[in-house]
Amino acid sequence: MEELIKKAGILIEALPYIQRLYGKTVVIKYGGAAMTDQVLKASVMEDITLLKYIGVNPVVVHGGGPDINKTLEQLDITPQFHDGLRITDAQTMEVAQMVLIGKTNKEIVALINKAGGKAIGVSGIDGNLIEAEQYKTDINGKQSDIGYVGNIKRINSKVLEIIAKDEYIPVVAPIGIGDDGHSYNINADTVAGEIASALKAEKLMLLTDVEGIKPSKSADNIAPVLTAAEVYDLIENGIIDGGMIPKVLGCIKALDSGVSRTHILDGRIPHCILLEIFTDRGIGTMITKGSV
Numbered sequence: 001m002e003e004l005i006k007k008a009g010i011l012i013e014a015l016p017y018i019q020r021l022y023g024k025t026v027v028i029k030y031g032g033a034a035m036t037d038q039v040l041k042a043s044v045m046e047d048i049t050l051l052k053y054i055g056v057n058p059v060v061v062h063g064g065g066p067d068i069n070k071t072l073e074q075l076d077i078t079p080q081f082h083d084g085l086r087i088t089d090a091q092t093m094e095v096a097q098m099v100l101i102g103k104t105n106k107e108i109v110a111l112i113n114k115a116g117g118k119a120i121g122v123s124g125i126d127g128n129l130i131e132a133e134q135y136k137t138d139i140n141g142k143q144s145d146i147g148y149v150g151n152i153k154r155i156n157s158k159v160l161e162i163i164a165k166d167e168y169i170p171v172v173a174p175i176g177i178g179d180d181g182h183s184y185n186i187n188a189d190t191v192a193g194e195i196a197s198a199l200k201a202e203k204l205m206l207l208t209d210v211e212g213i214k215p216s217k218s219a220d221n222i223a224p225v226l227t228a229a230e231v232y233d234l235i236e237n238g239i240i241d242g243g244m245i246p247k248v249l250g251c252i253k254a255l256d257s258g259v260s261r262t263h264i265l266d267g268r269i270p271h272c273i274l275l276e277i278f279t280d281r282g283i284g285t286m287i288t289k290g291s292v
């Protein structure tokens with residue numbers, strides 16, 4: 001009886017949040033850095049499945065950087081990055097495509113299905129979901145050739161809308177397709193930001209392996225809220241660097257396109273998605289357009 005009363009309490013607390021998100025799209029990016037153990041992965045997939053059951057429309061974008069690194073190292077190739085983006089020669093492209101589409105995507109689909117959901121895995125090649133061209137200019141405006149890394153030209157979101165219309169949950173691997181028919185490797189945070197923009201999502205959530213964004217190198221706390229202007233300052237001062245750069249830029253892109261809320265949160269916390277969405281406390285760092 002006590003257990004039932006506790007569950008009813010949780011449901012009552014969650015009700016206004018469920019109403020607010022009912023029928024809306026939430027884009028969830030699951031980063032490779034947080035995909036550490038099977039129990040945690042399962043808890044993320046349970047949250048995503050639950051969202052679908054209560055009438056929210058989750059769209060999953062996944063990373064898999066550490067898995068790509070592992071396979072490259074087995075082939076005696078040293079992974080290299082520029083501003084958090086993988087330098088991708090032809091062989092690395094082949095490995096990235098194999099790992100992201102062949103391994104990570106199918107693992108996530110299987111985990112959602114095991115949790116009771118119905119997931120369909122696609123890459124940006126399927127239905128021309130992600131039209132890409134070669135990435136040429138870095139964040140400082142400098143010409144930079146990092147191989148088969150893609151810039152997103154267009155998201156053809158119809159394929160996601162068709163999948164999500166019924167009981168299915170789309171799961172997207174971050175590989176784009178060029179006019180030349182070539183595959184392009186695209187950072188998964190960038191893909192998530194663009195997909196959230198194209199779908200006019202209500203929320204974008206980026207799950208990673210830190211609690212949120214540290215506002216200084218020595219801080220042991222995270223910033224609960226940052227504006228886009230504060231984010232640009234932190235990048236300029238080198239406090240936001242590496243893999244955090246595409247995340248914050250993905251959030252800002254989404255905010256500029258009308259996505260209401262963007263969050264960077266700790267995917268290592270069990271049920272972090274539900275904690276962020278359905279409690280007053282929220283977790284992680286929320287990035288906003290201006291001051292709130």
Ligand SMILES: Nc1ncnc2c1ncn2[C@@H]1O[C@H](COP(=O)(O)OP(=O)(O)O)[C@@H](O)[C@H]1O
Nearest residue numbers: 031032033208210212213214239240241243244
């Ligand atoms: N200011 C910052 N606050 C917190 N983490 C940061 C910051 N700047 C850079 N990072 C780094 O970003 C990493 C997350 O990016 P990444 O490793 O690419 O993860 P994912 O696989 O989830 O995309 C963190 O582990 C952390 O080392």
Ligand SMILES: CC(=O)N[C@@H](CCC(=O)OP(=O)(O)O)C(=O)O
Nearest residue numbers: 032063064065085086186187188
């Ligand atoms: C161009 C680029 O950097 N692509 C990424 C795609 C995977 C990814 O983004 O994985 P995480 O989210 O786990 O970092 C890569 O090759 O690692």
